[in-house]
Amino acid sequence: MSNLSLSELHSLLDKAVEAGGLRRLDRAVAQFLAEHGEADGRVLLAAAMASAQLGHGHTCLDLAHALRDAGRLLYADKPDDTQRLPDWSLADWQTALSQSACVATDDQHPDRPLHLNGTRLYLRRQWQYESQVAAGIQQRLQQLDLPLPALRELLDELFPQDANTPQPDWQKIACALAARSGFAIITGGPGTGKTTTVVRLLGLLQTLAQQQGSRSLRIRLAAPTGKAAARLNESIAGAVNRLAVSDEIRASIPSEVTTLHRLLGPLPDSRRFRHHRGNPLHLDVLVIDEASMIDLEMMAFVLDALPSHARLILLGDKDQLASVEAGAVLGDLCAQAEAGGYSTATCEWLTQATGCDLSHWHSAQPRALDQHVAMLRFSRRFAGDSGIGRLASAVNAGQLPDDVWNNHDTQLLALNGEHDPQLDVLCLAGYSGYLSAVQQPPQNSDDAAWEEWADGCLSSYSQFQLLTPLRQGPWGVDGLNQRIAEHLHQHGLLSSAHGWYAGRPVLMSHNDYQLGLMNGDVGLTLTDPTGELVVVFKVNNQLKRIRPSRLPSVSTVFAMTVHKSQGSEFRHTALIMPPEPSPLLTRELLYTGITRAQQRFTLLSANRALLKQAAATRTERVSGLGERFGDG
Numbered sequence: 001m002s003n004l005s006l007s008e009l010h011s012l013l014d015k016a017v018e019a020g021g022l023r024r025l026d027r028a029v030a031q032f033l034a035e036h037g038e039a040d041g042r043v044l045l046a047a048a049m050a051s052a053q054l055g056h057g058h059t060c061l062d063l064a065h066a067l068r069d070a071g072r073l074l075y076a077d078k079p080d081d082t083q084r085l086p087d088w089s090l091a092d093w094q095t096a097l098s099q100s101a102c103v104a105t106d107d108q109h110p111d112r113p114l115h116l117n118g119t120r121l122y123l124r125r126q127w128q129y130e131s132q133v134a135a136g137i138q139q140r141l142q143q144l145d146l147p148l149p150a151l152r153e154l155l156d157e158l159f160p161q162d163a164n165t166p167q168p169d170w171q172k173i174a175c176a177l178a179a180r181s182g183f184a185i186i187t188g189g190p191g192t193g194k195t196t197t198v199v200r201l202l203g204l205l206q207t208l209a210q211q212q213g214s215r216s217l218r219i220r221l222a223a224p225t226g227k228a229a230a231r232l233n234e235s236i237a238g239a240v241n242r243l244a245v246s247d248e249i250r251a252s253i254p255s256e257v258t259t260l261h262r263l264l265g266p267l268p269d270s271r272r273f274r275h276h277r278g279n280p281l282h283l284d285v286l287v288i289d290e291a292s293m294i295d296l297e298m299m300a301f302v303l304d305a306l307p308s309h310a311r312l313i314l315l316g317d318k319d320q321l322a323s324v325e326a327g328a329v330l331g332d333l334c335a336q337a338e339a340g341g342y343s344t345a346t347c348e349w350l351t352q353a354t355g356c357d358l359s360h361w362h363s364a365q366p367r368a369l370d371q372h373v374a375m376l377r378f379s380r381r382f383a384g385d386s387g388i389g390r391l392a393s394a395v396n397a398g399q400l401p402d403d404v405w406n407n408h409d410t411q412l413l414a415l416n417g418e419h420d421p422q423l424d425v426l427c428l429a430g431y432s433g434y435l436s437a438v439q440q441p442p443q444n445s446d447d448a449a450w451e452e453w454a455d456g457c458l459s460s461y462s463q464f465q466l467l468t469p470l471r472q473g474p475w476g477v478d479g480l481n482q483r484i485a486e487h488l489h490q491h492g493l494l495s496s497a498h499g500w501y502a503g504r505p506v507l508m509s510h511n512d513y514q515l516g517l518m519n520g521d522v523g524l525t526l527t528d529p530t531g532e533l534v535v536v537f538k539v540n541n542q543l544k545r546i547r548p549s550r551l552p553s554v555s556t557v558f559a560m561t562v563h564k565s566q567g568s569e570f571r572h573t574a575l576i577m578p579p580e581p582s583p584l585l586t587r588e589l590l591y592t593g594i595t596r597a598q599q600r601f602t603l604l605s606a607n608r609a610l611l612k613q614a615a616a617t618r619t620e621r622v623s624g625l626g627e628r629f630g631d632g
């Protein structure tokens with residue numbers, strides 16, 4: 001078996017850092033283990049590569065994958081045949097790792113820095129998070145004993161059927177499935193009724209508790225970002241008002257949505273939270289929306305803080321981009337959602353509970369987890385002839401046919417290079433509405449009139465948003481923001497294109513607990529009644545005014561990354577795609593960009609072939625979470 005001497009290893013790591021495949025941090029992981037006695041080059045290289053994988057969103061290193069694709073993993077996009085791994089086999093590598101004192105292969109050595117599970121190598125923390133998430137979910141998969149006749153009666157009341165109700169009624173099915181255990185996922189595209197369904201589910205759970213003579217359930221609603229929480233706040237409140245239940249039950253359903261960070265209670269200068277298994281959350285039901293944005297670490301913290309009796313209900317769109325940090329928890333858990341995958345027992349139970357025939361979604365080899373997942377398949381927002389709906393479905397199927405552009409609600413603008421004025425024209429039209437409003441503050445100094453005007457400016461701003469996959473360069477947020485600000489300035493809509501100016505939209509890039517602002521919150525710079533600049537944010541339906549000097553690390557947001565736009569929707573969304581290939585240009589990114597649009601979507605591109613390639617490219621995230629539930 002060929003090994004890797006320490007001098008060979010150092011040279012290999014240096015070249016990989018130079019090529020951009022590894023970060024300095026990843027090399028430091030190998031150095032740290034070497035300083036603590038690890039002398040096997042294969043173990044040290046694997047440790048550096050596992051650390052690098054984390055930076056790419058993977059929770060572990062798949063050794064077989066690493067052997068096949070070492071050139072790309074180590075040397076980024078500059079594969080070089082002379083720089084491949086020395087010639088060792090998968091079995092050799094596994095043996096070397098399993099014999100190392102740095103590597104745990106079971107739960108006997110939880111203090112070892114690495115964990116090997118089959119062909120997957122984890123940094124210890126990621127292994128622990130994955131174990132915690134799997135155990136927290138497994139523990140909630142047990143079926144509860146529900147009074148079927150009462151359940152059926154309630155479901156029939158909450159989901160009245162008429163000739164327009166799509167069959168089978170997935171909302172009713174999702175509600176039934178979620179009621180019968182401590183864990184459920186309701187996934188679906190935009191406007192498929194996730195919020196409507198979960199509010200009816202909460203009404204059902206409270207009614208069942210009342211019928212059984214139990215106290216009202218303590219329910220909390222949360223979302224990963226402030227922006228997503230604010231949007232959900234509005235839609236939950238509307239859905240609760242429309243709920244066909246008694247006033248008493250309606251009053252027992254909260255409509256306030258908090259962020260996961262606020263729910264868990266952050267501790268200053270720490271990654272840890274006030275709530276954990278030693279000080280669990282005081283709740284019986286936790287609903288988390290936009291669950292596709294939750295990374296593995298956050299999900300582990302949530303499950304750690306959840307009391308064992310509490311239900312967890314995740315809502316989200318499994319086809320959206322995965323979290324920014326490592327993991328693709330919702331995607332992993334929903335891997336079989338499309339097919340249903342229900343057991344004979346689940347199909348029979350659902351037919352009794354809902355009256356729906358599920359035989360088409362039956363599986364001969366059902367997994368326990370899939371009995372807790374329901375996918376809503378009918379969009380009320382993008383029904384019928386909606387171009388946005390057709391476009392989103394086509395992209396989800398890996399295609400981008402030429403006939404999806406109808407110039408009514410979907411439009412493709414072919415750009416001729418990075419200076420094409422079509423972009424400027426689009427942004428001028430998109431942003432001039434709110435900028436005109438910003439230039440006309442109320443004349444009197446009445447605070448209420450000022451607040452009403454500020455609120456109007458904020459909602460007018462959210463009518464249009466330009467998105468891009470990239471951060472840097474002329475096609476990234478940095479270049480685009482500067483270009484758009486200068487163009488708006490030239491047209492007299494901004495007093496300046498630099499520094500602080502009225503009309504500057506800004507994005508929080510971190511959580512600021514003192515100011516009560518969260519990463520992803522968007523504010524608008526306005527002139528206050530005294531003539532000073534102030535940045536206005538809307539948090540929990542309240543306007544917050546902050547002086548620019550208290551916001552040292554916000555960024556301008558005429559253009560926003562698609563990642564940051566998750567959880568938000570805009571009446572008109574425009575997505576600009578760069579002409580050069582990038583690993584960021586994937587199906588999930590296109591789909592997420594398209595589905596941010598409520599009424600109109602414009603795609604700008606200077607390279608049509610690359611668009612088709614992006615639609616065909618799926619994001620792969622290496623993880624062992626699915627396997628914990630029986631994925632092959």
Ligand SMILES: Nc1ncnc2c1ncn2[C@@H]1O[C@H](COP(=O)(O)OP(=O)(O)OP(=O)(O)O)[C@@H](O)[C@H]1O
Binds near residue numbers: 191381
């Ligand atoms: N069963 C239903 N009957 C009538 N209207 C419905 C039903 N389900 C959903 N709707 C309506 O469809 C629209 C979208 O529903 P909802 O907001 O629940 O979907 P969602 O999946 O949560 O959407 P989003 O993509 O915004 O997260 C809302 O206007 C809602 O009132």
